[in-house]
Amino acid sequence: DDVPIPPMASATGPAGNAADGEAPGARGAQVAADVEFVDPAEVQAAPAGPEDDDMGEEDAGGKRRRAADGKRASAFPRLQQDANAAPEYRVVPVPPHRLTPLKAQWMALYTPVVENLKLDIRMNPRRRCVELRTSAHTEEAEVIQKGADFLKAFMLGFEVQDALALLRLDDLYVESFDVTDVKLLRGDHLSRAIGRVAGKDGRTKAAIENATRTRIVLADTKVHILGSVAHIRVARDAVCNLILGSPPGKVYNTMRTTASRLLQRF
Numbered sequence: 001d002d003v004p005i006p007p008m009a010s011a012t013g014p015a016g017n018a019a020d021g022e023a024p025g026a027r028g029a030q031v032a033a034d035v036e037f038v039d040p041a042e043v044q045a046a047p048a049g050p051e052d053d054d055m056g057e058e059d060a061g062g063k064r065r066r067a068a069d070g071k072r073a074s075a076f077p078r079l080q081q082d083a084n085a086a087p088e089y090r091v092v093p094v095p096p097h098r099l100t101p102l103k104a105q106w107m108a109l110y111t112p113v114v115e116n117l118k119l120d121i122r123m124n125p126r127r128r129c130v131e132l133r134t135s136a137h138t139e140e141a142e143v144i145q146k147g148a149d150f151l152k153a154f155m156l157g158f159e160v161q162d163a164l165a166l167l168r169l170d171d172l173y174v175e176s177f178d179v180t181d182v183k184l185l186r187g188d189h190l191s192r193a194i195g196r197v198a199g200k201d202g203r204t205k206a207a208i209e210n211a212t213r214t215r216i217v218l219a220d221t222k223v224h225i226l227g228s229v230a231h232i233r234v235a236r237d238a239v240c241n242l243i244l245g246s247p248p249g250k251v252y253n254t255m256r257t258t259a260s261r262l263l264q265r266f
Helices: 026-034 096-104 106-116 143-156 188-198 200-212 229-244 248-265
Strands: 089-093 119-124 129-134 173-178 215-219 222-227
Touching: 089 143, 096 106, 096 143, 106 119, 106 143, 119 143, 129 143, 143 173, 173 229, 188 200, 188 215, 188 229, 200 215, 200 229, 200 248, 222 229, 229 248
Parallel strands: none
Antiparallel strands: 089 129, 119 129, 173 222, 215 222
């Protein structure tokens, strides 16, 4: 009947092993003695990896430049025109209805292209186009594309003063769409839609331009908008709502609210 009783397992924990005769907390004190503490002041910053090197450069104030989305923007140097490289060409076609304004405004177009961009320009009446070419005096490689965009904006119907903004600023673009892309209209319905966008004596179009800081050209069923990306979006939404038949008062209120928020954000 005598059944051997197994010995009890020793309990170990923060209080130590009482069965072995150790004082409570002796094991925790031993572990604490074996840990080596490092002063944070002696820790050096880890070297930047290849991903950190591409995050951008520091400016004169020691701060890194960041892009619009919050990420650090990489700074790329401007491409310089190689003196030994072959000249580049751009050909801008001239619509028939813009040939007469082109001849009348030729000197206003010729002066900034030659004096500021250092490009060669000529009008080809036989082919009805304007030709651009880089010269030995051209300093930057991308100016020929700026000159082509400047001439294209004039061919679409924008004034010379408005098209000159494409040469001065880098964040301006031209967006074009057709009225029938928004809603398939024919006959008088199409004419009334274009009339709603223009307004009486062009007041509706002028109100959209002033509120969104853009320029709008209505050429038959085409709509051309010149401005920044965010402002073009607000103006395009207003024009599309007018084409779809929304009341002008409702479109004005929505557009002005959106435009004011956009200006406050910037």
